[in-house]
Amino acid sequence: METYDLIIVGGGPAGATAALYAHRQGLKCLLVDKERFPRDKICGDAISGKSVAILHELGLVDEVRTLPGAPVGHIVFGSPNHTTASIPLDRYPLNDLITGNTLPMEGFVIRREVFDHFLFEKAREVCADCYEDFSVEKLLWDKDQVIGISGTDTDGQTRELYAPVVLGCDGYRSIVARQAGLYKLESKHWMVALRQYWQGVEGMTGKIELHFIDEVKPGYFWIFPTDDGRANIGIGMGHDEIKKRKADLKSMLQNAITSPSFQARFANAQPLEKPIGWNLPVGSKRRTIHGNGFMLLGDAAGLIDPFTGEGIGNAFYSARAAIDMAAEAHLVGDFSARTLHSYESRLWKVISSELRLSTQLHGLGNWGTLMNMVIGKASRNKEVSDLLCGMMANAVPRTQLINPLFYLKLLFD
Numbered sequence: 001m002e003t004y005d006l007i008i009v010g011g012g013p014a015g016a017t018a019a020l021y022a023h024r025q026g027l028k029c030l031l032v033d034k035e036r037f038p039r040d041k042i043c044g045d046a047i048s049g050k051s052v053a054i055l056h057e058l059g060l061v062d063e064v065r066t067l068p069g070a071p072v073g074h075i076v077f078g079s080p081n082h083t084t085a086s087i088p089l090d091r092y093p094l095n096d097l098i099t100g101n102t103l104p105m106e107g108f109v110i111r112r113e114v115f116d117h118f119l120f121e122k123a124r125e126v127c128a129d130c131y132e133d134f135s136v137e138k139l140l141w142d143k144d145q146v147i148g149i150s151g152t153d154t155d156g157q158t159r160e161l162y163a164p165v166v167l168g169c170d171g172y173r174s175i176v177a178r179q180a181g182l183y184k185l186e187s188k189h190w191m192v193a194l195r196q197y198w199q200g201v202e203g204m205t206g207k208i209e210l211h212f213i214d215e216v217k218p219g220y221f222w223i224f225p226t227d228d229g230r231a232n233i234g235i236g237m238g239h240d241e242i243k244k245r246k247a248d249l250k251s252m253l254q255n256a257i258t259s260p261s262f263q264a265r266f267a268n269a270q271p272l273e274k275p276i277g278w279n280l281p282v283g284s285k286r287r288t289i290h291g292n293g294f295m296l297l298g299d300a301a302g303l304i305d306p307f308t309g310e311g312i313g314n315a316f317y318s319a320r321a322a323i324d325m326a327a328e329a330h331l332v333g334d335f336s337a338r339t340l341h342s343y344e345s346r347l348w349k350v351i352s353s354e355l356r357l358s359t360q361l362h363g364l365g366n367w368g369t370l371m372n373m374v375i376g377k378a379s380r381n382k383e384v385s386d387l388l389c390g391m392m393a394n395a396v397p398r399t400q401l402i403n404p405l406f407y408l409k410l411l412f413d
């Protein structure tokens with residue numbers, strides 16, 4: 001019988017970082033993924049400050065800087081009335097919420113095929129065993145306690161593997177969550193987003209661009225630079241909103257590309273693929289993400305930011321918190337839901353205020369007018385652009401964004 005201290009199902013950002021943290025805690029770990037790396041993952045490919053903070057802690061940032069991709073120095077916000085504000089990222093250092101470290105603010109756009117492969121290989125080096133092409137099909141139980149997994153390997157053989165803790169890092173269709181009875185597709189808390197790679201889009205510099213334009217309301221149109229002159233573009237929207245409006249995301253993306261503000265930039269550009277969609281379970285509600293002998297991480301736990309669609313940062317945060325929990329559970333020899341509950345409460349303590357704020361921002365009815373006001377001001381006024389930069393760095397409270405007085409002040413300043 002093969003036994004480990006910990007089994008990690010899924011080798012994306014959540015699973016690979018969990019393996020790296022597990023190694024630091026001396027846990028004997030098995031990592032499995034149903035795919036073979038390098039593999040693609042539909043994403044905007046943006047790696048933000050909070051993700052970089054974790055990469056710093058894991059000692060990986062220097063190597064990440066050398067991966068093919070684009071360093072990000074600015075964020076461009078575009079308003080519905082087509083004003084843009086370009087905010088430099090380096091005005092404030094980042095106060096990272098989970099590590100407590102203060103670091104220079106930096107970000108990257110790196111295709112997930114490259115980034116995930118890099119992380120997976122790092123994880124492979126430190127795991128006791130690591131299986132690709134291994135699809136997990138079942139959780140193994142002893143009464144109501146998870147004790148392992150069963151899955152099919154490359155040769156089509158069913159194998160059973162055992163550990164007192166299983167981490168579900170297996171993305172939005174999580175088999176671990178399904179088997180544990182925690183999987184729920186609630187359209188209010190799910191989004192869909194499309195990604196399309198292009199070659200030759202004009203004006204690609206070290207900036208990521210978020211355009212809150214009418215063609216893709218109530219989401220945004222992103223244009224991110226990546227390696228080899230490629231651009232990652234896309235849009236996203238809530239499942240509810242799509243149903244309500246009978247929205248066709250592919251047409252909306254096409255309308256954004258051909259709209260007067262963008263058509264010149266795409267005039268000599270070629271799409272490298274058809275737009276591809278993927279689901280995003282967002283953290284607009286607190287879900288149960290633990291039970292007897294298991295924890296859910298990253299997209300399996302539904303931790304994506306409902307406003308920005310960013311999920312890698314919280315996937316990393318969840319990995320850090322889950323491994324701290326797994327190590328403590330090993331110390332006391334108790335893997336019950338009662339003990340593992342601490343994982344959920346500690347993680348939620350760090351990420352809940354940001355997720356709550358993003359949910360509130362996403363729900364603001366008069367969003368277009370407010371965007372015109374904030375982005376318009378930021379484009380002309382360094383103080384306001386500084387303020388937005390400070391919010392991204394956690395140096396200035398973001399809650400101002402949902403305070404009417406903030407907008408009144410902007411109006412009259």
Ligand SMILES: Cc1cc2nc3c(=O)[nH]c(=O)nc-3n(C[C@H](O)[C@H](O)[C@H](O)COP(=O)(O)OP(=O)(O)OC[C@H]3O[C@@H](n4cnc5c(N)ncnc54)[C@H](O)[C@@H]3O)c2cc1C
Nearest residue numbers: 010012013014034043044046136170171193298299311312
């Ligand atoms: C269009 C789009 C744009 C996005 N843009 C951004 C962005 O720019 N920045 C950002 O931070 N976030 C972005 N996100 C969110 C981000 O992609 C996710 O939050 C992130 O991938 C979560 O990582 P994860 O490790 O939890 O899951 P995943 O990356 O989905 O990894 C899950 C892994 O589990 C494996 N797996 C699944 N089932 C099984 C099984 N049964 N057995 C074994 N292995 C299994 C899969 O093969 C996969 O490798 C975007 C999402 C979408 C859809």
